[in-house]
Amino acid sequence: MELLITSYSHLHDNKVVVNDRLVFYQENILKFADFIKSVYKQEQITYPKFYKMDFMSKTGFLAAELLLKETTVAGYCPESVGVILSNSSSSLDTDIAHNETIKNRSGYFPSPSVFVYTLPNIVIGEICIRNNFKGENAFFISETFNGKLLVDYVEELFINKRVEACLCGWIEVLGNNCNALMALVENSELRQQQADGNYKPIPFNAENLNLIMSRN
Amino acid sequence: MDELINKLKKEVIEQLNLEEISPDDIDPDSSLFGEGLGLDSIDALELIVLLEKNYGIKIEDPKDGKKIFHSIRTMAEYITEHKK
Numbered sequence A: 001m002e003l004l005i006t007s008y009s010h011l012h013d014n015k016v017v018v019n020d021r022l023v024f025y026q027e028n029i030l031k032f033a034d035f036i037k038s039v040y041k042q043e044q045i046t047y048p049k050f051y052k053m054d055f056m057s058k059t060g061f062l063a064a065e066l067l068l069k070e071t072t073v074a075g076y077c078p079e080s081v082g083v084i085l086s087n088s089s090s091s092l093d094t095d096i097a098h099n100e101t102i103k104n105r106s107g108y109f110p111s112p113s114v115f116v117y118t119l120p121n122i123v124i125g126e127i128c129i130r131n132n133f134k135g136e137n138a139f140f141i142s143e144t145f146n147g148k149l150l151v152d153y154v155e156e157l158f159i160n161k162r163v164e165a166c167l168c169g170w171i172e173v174l175g176n177n178c179n180a181l182m183a184l185v186e187n188s189e190l191r192q193q194q195a196d197g198n199y200k201p202i203p204f205n206a207e208n209l210n211l212i213m214s215r216n
Numbered sequence B: 001m002d003e004l005i006n007k008l009k010k011e012v013i014e015q016l017n018l019e020e021i022s023p024d025d026i027d028p029d030s031s032l033f034g035e036g037l038g039l040d041s042i043d044a045l046e047l048i049v050l051l052e053k054n055y056g057i058k059i060e061d062p063k064d065g066k067k068i069f070h071s072i073r074t075m076a077e078y079i080t081e082h083k084k
Helices: A032-042 A048-052 A055-069 A092-102 A122-131 A147-159 A206-215 B002-015 B041-055 B062-068 B072-082
Strands: A003-012 A015-018 A021-025 A081-087 A137-141 A165-174 A177-187
Touching: A003 A055, A003 A147, A003 A206, A015 A055, A021 A032, A032 A055, A032 A177, A055 A092, A055 A122, A055 A165, A055 A177, A081 A122, A081 A147, A092 A165, A122 A137, A137 A147, A147 A165, A147 A177, A147 A206, A177 A206, B002 B041, B002 B072, B041 B062, B041 B072, B062 B072
Parallel strands: A081 A137, A081 A165
Antiparallel strands: A003 A015, A003 A177, A015 A021, A165 A177
16 A cells, blocks of 8 residues: 655745645734634635634635645545644643633633633644544644654554545644644545646655745 | 624634634524524533623523524513623
């Protein structure tokens, strides 16, 4: 069985790269909130719930949207599409926002809509709701990007026939810093849709994930 | 009442992050949930927080929520009756 990265998106430093193509860059954006909103607007996505998400979910959601515009997973049954993500700061960005709403006893008004995002795997839920994915999912925390962990875990899912396609990657958002990589992994024998003509799928391994993370 | 309704519309938009909706888009008599603004259960909790934070009104019986949060107008009427 040969596993391939058939499509990917990478968001960082006010840039968005999809399948080796720079699709968004704006040098003078200072706030991450403005960056992520600009990408959403540029892509002309209509999904009002986007505005209610925390920044990590917005980032993961957009990373998936950008990647899936280039290909499709519609041919797979929902139960066979997995989402395996990772990062280093878990949901700390939203935990801090939640803490702001509860730190003073005099103005103690915890926001339910902030609180619901104080778990890192909620981003997976948002992606699955949007795309009707019902397969395996997991969220790993590691100090730095660990391509080998993702590859080992996702390979096992394919070997054990738990998935036929899998989104995997790294969604790190903290303050105004963001580094998000989302890759679609497919079995070359089961692939149902070719990615865009200019992008040549590459083998799914840690070296290639690290390469994508470092070169864009 | 109209002044309170307009203020409430702005507060609801801000509290619920309804970025693509303007106050003029909200009919004060339309249902906030279901086919109206399409709010969900988390939004309902946010509206409860809004009443407490902005108007000092605490809803003691959750069963009252359905009636109070039916529309912007029912919210405004409840605030008028219960504001401290």
